[in-house]
Amino acid sequence: MQPVKRTVLVTGASSGIGRSIAQNLLKQGHIVIGVSRDCRKFTRQMENFSPVQLDLSQLSELPKKIFQLQQKFPNIDAVVFSAGLGQFGSVEEFSYSQIEALMTLNFTSQVFLTKALLPALKRKASSDLIYIGSEAALKGNRKGAVYCASKFAVRGFTQALREECGKSNVRVCLINPGMVKTAFFDHLAFEPGDHDSNAILPEDVAAAVSYILGSREQIVIDEINMSPLNKVVKFKK
Numbered sequence: 108m109q110p111v112k113r114t115v116l117v118t119g120a121s122s123g124i125g126r127s128i129a130q131n132l133l134k135q136g137h138i139v140i141g142v143s144r145d146c147r148k149f150t151r152q153m154e155n156f157s158p159v160q161l162d163l164s165q166l167s168e169l170p171k172k173i174f175q176l177q178q179k180f181p182n183i184d185a186v187v188f189s190a191g192l193g194q195f196g197s198v199e200e201f202s203y204s205q206i207e208a209l210m211t212l213n214f215t216s217q218v219f220l221t222k223a224l225l226p227a228l229k230r231k232a233s234s235d236l237i238y239i240g241s242e243a244a245l246k247g248n249r250k251g252a253v254y255c256a257s258k259f260a261v262r263g264f265t266q267a268l269r270e271e272c273g274k275s276n277v278r279v280c281l282i283n284p285g286m287v288k289t290a291f292f293d294h295l296a297f298e299p300g301d302h303d304s305n306a307i308l309p310e311d312v313a314a315a316v317s318y319i320l321g322s323r324e325q326i327v328i329d330e331i332n333m334s335p336l337n338k339v340v341k342f343k344k
């Protein structure tokens with residue numbers, strides 16, 4: 108039997124986890140619509156790939172922009188929410204605007220995007236919403252109050268949304284990776300240790316996404332938690 112060809116919207120497709128997911132899906136013959144704030148980052152023209160420029164932090168613009176996106180790509184039947192930002196520090200170190208911005212990108216924008224796309228997804232024979240959470244969605248950590256809150260919020264949202272979609276063909280899944288070797292750490296004071304066993308690779312998360320999309324339509328994979336074999340955090344000098 109021919110594998111089903113999906114049309115997948117991937118946010119954060121310009122870098123790290125989202126980029127790897129997009130590349131893997133394209134390799135498997137799916138159609139990918141990749142979101143970035145700056146489409147010049149997509150340097151290679153690829154068959155079956157369409158770039159879309161969208162700043163997910165601009166909440167007031169989102170309903171209109173997503174409507175336009177759906178007009179252009181009516182066949183979307185899966186969404187991978189990988190856009191996000193890592194910002195760490197004590198609550199007192201965060202400014203009020205940083206708190207608002209982190210919650211907006213990591214949580215509220217995902218809810219807006221979901222709300223806008225859900226009616227059309229419910230009309231498909233089968234569709235998937237796959238969110239990239241984090242190990243920070245499972246346990247609060249020092250210096251992670253706001254980041255963890257944003258990821259806990261995503262986890263609560265997906266649990267409730269799964270119930271909400273329980274009578275439809277929409278499947279809701281959350282992937283919670285530990286440290287993944289990406290540009291996420293470029294502006295942070297720490298990163299995974301140097302050994303291969305200290306970090307997940309973006310390709311590992313991409314493989315999990317493909318597993319979810321390829322799973323039998325009559326089951327839902329609720330959550331996947333992934334960790335490096337040996338967790339080592341290296342502080343930059």
Ligand SMILES: NC(=O)c1ccc[n+]([C@@H]2O[C@H](COP(=O)([O-])OP(=O)(O)OC[C@H]3O[C@@H](n4cnc5c(N)ncnc54)[C@H](OP(=O)(O)O)[C@@H]3O)[C@@H](O)[C@H]2O)c1
Binds near residue numbers: 142144145162286
């Ligand atoms: N790396 C890790 O250790 C790790 C672990 C657990 C969970 N995660 C989660 O995985 C997701 C992806 O992280 P990553 O490691 O792949 O980081 P990354 O390499 O820094 O990629 C982040 C992506 O988010 C996009 N993005 C940022 N702000 C945006 C905005 N306002 N509008 C639209 N897109 C925006 C970026 O695209 P543009 O800059 O092109 O707009 C980029 O493609 C995040 O949700 C992160 O919290 C990461």
